[in-house]
Each structure stands twice: as C-alpha cells, then as structure tokens.
Amino acid sequence: MQLYPDAKVLLSARDPEKWYDSVANTIYRVSHLNPDHARTTHGHMVHTLIWQGTFDNRFEDKEYAIAVFLRHIQEVKQYVPAEKLLVYEVKEGWEPLCAFLGVAVPAGKPFPHDNDRANFLGDAIRQQQPQ
Numbered sequence: 001m002q003l004y005p006d007a008k009v010l011l012s013a014r015d016p017e018k019w020y021d022s023v024a025n026t027i028y029r030v031s032h033l034n035p036d037h038a039r040t041t042h043g044h045m046v047h048t049l050i051w052q053g054t055f056d057n058r059f060e061d062k063e064y065a066i067a068v069f070l071r072h073i074q075e076v077k078q079y080v081p082a083e084k085l086l087v088y089e090v091k092e093g094w095e096p097l098c099a100f101l102g103v104a105v106p107a108g109k110p111f112p113h114d115n116d117r118a119n120f121l122g123d124a125i126r127q128q129q130p131q
Contacts, residue, residue, distance in 0.1 A: 012088055
C-alpha cells in the first residue's frame with residue numbers, strides 16, 4: 001500500500017476446507033505429477049515460493065496449510081484499509097467485483113469459469129505431453 005496507496009485490493013477468499021481440497025487436487029497435484037517439473041524454472045519457483053516458503057514444506061499437513069491460509073486472509077484485512085479492500089468469493093459473480101472497481105457489469109457476458117478443476121488438470125496434463 002505504500003508503493004501504490006490508491007490501489008484497490010481484491011482478496012479472493014473461500015471456505016478453507018474447499019480451498020485446501022482444490023489446491024491439493026490441482027496446483028499441488030500438478031507440481032508433483034511429473035518429476036521433471038521440479039527441474040524447470042517454473043517448477044523450482046513454485047516449490048521454493050509456495051510449498052517451501054509459504055507452507056514450510058508442510059502443505060500435506062492439512063491443518064497447518066489451512067492455518068496458513070486463514071492467517072494470510074487476516075493479515076491482508078489488517079494491512080489494507082477497508083475502503084480499498086474487497087473480500088470476494090468468485091461464486092458471487094460480476095456484481096460485487098464490478099461495483100468495487102466502479103465499472104459496469106459486462107452486458108450479456110457470463111462470469112468466466114475457465115479455471116475449474118477439470119480444466120486446470122486437463123491443461124496441465126496436455127502441457128506435459130510431448131508435442
């Protein structure tokens with residue numbers, strides 16, 4: 001907030017149990033599907049920043065991972081002024097997001113759902129297949 005004091009912050013929040021299940025079965029799973037992934041620049045970054053740095057190599061400890069998730073939400077709420085923060089669940093759709101950003105709801109455009117679990121895993125598997 002010091003660097004961009006006028007910035008608006010979108011905090012994506014959801015049920016912690018559903019969040020854990022989603023991450024365990026998408027991002028975490030994909031990063032462990034292919035042993036070669038860890039040797040790529042992206043794989044190394046994911047491991048270093050997320051699994052090691054954020055979750056202290058304890059993501060599989062569900063209670064610990066959920067505590068990290070909840071602590072992050074609280075820290076953002078404490079740090080960002082309330083008038084600049086939208087705590088948002090994607091299932092809420094366009095209305096609260098557009099109202100917060102001061103823009104009109106896109107007419108005739110359904111809210112995107114491209115990053116659901118099936119699409120995410122399908123994309124990850126396709127990316128690992130030889131071309």
